[in-house]
Amino acid sequence: MKRIIVFGGIALALIAVLIWFGKKNSASPIEYETEKPFKATIVKKSVATGKVVPLEEVEIKPQITGIIDRIIVEEGAIVKAGDLLATVRVVPNEQSLQSARGRINSVQIQLNNAQTQYERNKKLFDKGVISSQEFEASQLSYNQAKNDLKNAQNDYQIIKRGSVGSAGANTNIRATTSGMVVEIPVKKGYQVIQSNNFNAGTTIATIADMTKMIFEGQVDESEVGKLKKGTNIEVALGAIEDKKFPAVLNFIAPKGKDxxxxxxFKIKADVSLDEEHFIRAGYSANAEIVLNKKDxxxxxxxxxxxxxxxxxxxxxxxxxxxxxxxxREVKLGISDGVNVEILEGITEDDEVKIWNKVSKDEEKKEN
Structure with missing residues (x-):
């Protein structure tokens, strides 16, 4: 009985193997489809990533060191050259203040001495005791001492208040150009430093002409050699969908950065704006640059x-x-990543094999 069961199992296995081989051999062979070459316009492009920024941007810096007392405007405000932006309250340096006071006292002593000599020499000159040259020398010293005292007093006022008189020319921060206030990096109470030969100074506001925008981006060294100034490009902004702005390439950096x-390599292009869209400074952008085109x-x-x-x-x-x-070996021309130009090897009448198309059976297996 056991032998019958064993032989029966072996027979069933053989039958199953024969059926599997029969189905495999009866399966239809792979049938390849073909496509004919066609005429097409191929455009090879390079995409540069970057952003749009104002062409003209001016940083407003104070002429004195102090503390922001008031901020008159807000970001986004349109200003003209000369408009008041902020005021600065001077916090004088105690050492400089004491030094200025000491200079006033010193000059005052010199003035008192010069005045005494002048008045004495004047009496002597009126009596004809001294010459006019000696009298004029004492008069000159007296006038110089008066002028020195005035200068010392002005220096003291500048150190103490930031300006001479009540006009507040230095404490009032005004726009030096017309445009939009795009950034105010300080607040009331911030300490600011004046611009000088050793320090760039604190930026109180940044003013830009938002009607003139440029694209700033970077391209790889493998493509920079194909670019030319004056090339028309298209700039797409991440913040504005389905819209491309025309631009003209006007700068290609002579030196690259790793x-x-x-x-x-940095590139720049003048962007043509329209009245429909307001372009904000710093929008991320992509520029499509046509490197080659064949129709x-x-x-x-x-x-x-x-x-x-x-x-x-x-x-x-x-x-x-x-x-x-x-x-058939073929000679290729330019490519746009989808279609490629054929220079030699086949004609428009040839049928080219689609060698990598997935069959229906394979699609069913994948699904």
Missing amino acids: EGGAVQ SVLSIKEALLQFDRKTEEPYVEVKTGDQEFEK
């Missing part, structure tokens, strides 16, 4: 190309009969 192992050239899809494993030369398989193909 960023993450790749050398990048109505013989083309195929890049997916139809194959490459020889030994020579790495491109080739396609051309139909010669029913599911029969021959290998």
Whole structure:
């Protein structure tokens, strides 16, 4: 009984194997489809990433060191040259203040002495005791001493109040150009430093002409050699969908910078704005730059190309009969990543094998 069961199992296994081989051999062979070359316009583009910034941007800095007392305008305000932006309250340096007071006292002593000599010499000159030259020398010293005292007093007022008189010329921060206030990096109570030969000074406000915008971006070293000044490009902004702004390339950096192992070159382009959209400074942007363009050239899809494993030369398989193909080497032109120009190797009448198309059975398995 056991032998019958064993032999029966073996027989069933053999039958199953024979059925599987029969189905496999009866499966239809792979049938390849073909496509014909076609005429197409191929545009090779380079995309530069960057942002849009104002062409003219001015930083307003104080002429004195002090503390922000008032901020008159807000970010986004339109101002004209000369408009008041903020006021600064002077906090005098105690050492400088004491030094200025000491200079006033010193000059006052000199003035008192010069005045005494002048009055004495005047009496002597009126009596004819001294010459006019000696009298004029004492008069000059007296006038110089008066002028020195006035200058010392002005210096003291500048150190103490920031200006001479009540006009507040230095404490009032005014716009030096017309435009929009795009940034106010300080607040009331902030301490600010004046601009001088050793310090750039504290920026109180930044004013820009928002009607003139430029694109600033970077391109890779492999493509910078193909760019030319005056090239028309299109700028797409991340904040504005389905809209591209025309621009003209006007600057290509003569020196690149190493960023993450790749050398990048800065480019700039004048952007043409419209009245419909308000472009804010700092919008992220992509610029499409046409490197090469060919109209109505013989083309195929890049997916139809194959490459020889030994020579790495491109080739396609051309139909010669029913599911029969021959290998043809081709010479390629420009490519846009989807279609590629064919210079030599095939004609418009040839049928090219679609060698990498997934069959319906394979699609079902993947699903």
